[in-house]
């Protein structure tokens with residue numbers, strides 16, 4: 124019997140050869156073929172960052188149908204913290220698939236959902252009594268957090284911040300700050316959503332955290348009134364808005380004001396949660412204890428799952444039947460989440476995120492010293508970004524940002540941009556990436572900056 128040579132591209136996971144390998148241009152012919160089918164079959168509003176056809180992924184690489192192996196500096200968008208097809212996740216999901224696939228938790232419950240809720244209640248900041256509810260997407264969880272806060276406070280107004288991103292459904296579009304591409308032409312948006320100024324140390328003229336919080340609180344008190352305000356929602360580090368780390372003291376001052384004024388403080392940790400920032404949750408860096416915390420992306424190794432976790436009295440205020448959804452907390456996603464959380468714990472991935480952060484911050488700061496177009500290097504753990512500017516004026520340079528990203532893509536590096544002004548390159552590698560691949564990927568970005 125002859126052994127059939129199984130192409131490396133049929134199996135993913137950490138066993139995949141960890142290398143950047145370009146055997147065709149990006150896109151190669153098979154990827155291009157898929158792009159042509161996509162253009163004819165998929166709605167144009169569903170965009171893509173790289174024109175490739177993925178067949179396998181794992182560790183720190185993504186392999187396409189042409190046999191190219193790309194360095195993954197995006198993890199989807201901060202989803203596969205434990206890596207693609209992480210062994211514990213594959214095993215747990217396979218076992219669950221063989222047992223049962225769906226009963227609807229609100230019809231006939233199962234243990235996985237309850238176990239995920241217990242784990243979230245234990246891991247999230249604060250040792251008060253908590254409850255959790257599970258959903259499918261980040262946006263759906265944000266919507267539910269707002270529903271719950273309104274029901275509990277019997278108030279309606281909600282404050283979100285400049286540069287915020289909370290999702291693409293109607294309420295979350297309204298909470299999101301950036302018009303193009305998220306909101307333009309998609310209105311009308313839900314009422315009683317207000318926007319307050321953020322702390323953005325690189326661009327707000329040296330306001331410290333307390334001063335920036337006082338500015339936001341004054342706006343809230345004068346324009347809305349605490350007696351009308353159900354909730355403040357904020358990302359502890361803004362994701363799509365540009366990886367903006369607020370000045371120290373900003374978040375604690377907001378929490379203090381919210382607590383004193385009967386306003387529910389909601390931390391949207393959809394992007395920052397689950398080891399990403401070198402802590403289980405980014406709120407921990409500022410020592411804050413949110414009333415409600417929303418999680419999703421990194422929670423289940425790539426399976427669709429999201430959660431709202433909060434103070435028991437807040438979470439329990441909604442009537443039975445008021446929260447839920449057909450697929451919410453699917454048994455398969457719950458099995459994946461338990462295996463994912465175990466992987467973060469057993470493989471020391473919170474620590475690993477810190478190490479990745481030192482490599483990123485160290486190398487990017489060295490680049491900045493030699494290149495004044497890098498205006499700012501910021502972030503925490505494996506969530507780091509550079510903001511590219513015109514060195515003479517400090518004006519955002521989106522054109523340069525796009526050039527560098529395009530260069531990286533052509534050279535086999537998956538690199539994401541973000542920012543209200545489109546001038547931020549963000550680094551969100553899987554926590555399973557090797558230092559070698561990470562450094563090689565950064566080298567490609569440095570080369571892209573040089574050539575641009």
Ligand SMILES: *Cc1c(COP(=O)(O)O)cnc(C)c1O
Nearest residue numbers: 260261262288289290362393394
């Ligand atoms: C991605 C994201 C969302 C929306 O999550 P979806 O799963 O895409 O609906 C909400 N908030 C933040 C901070 C995010 O990064």
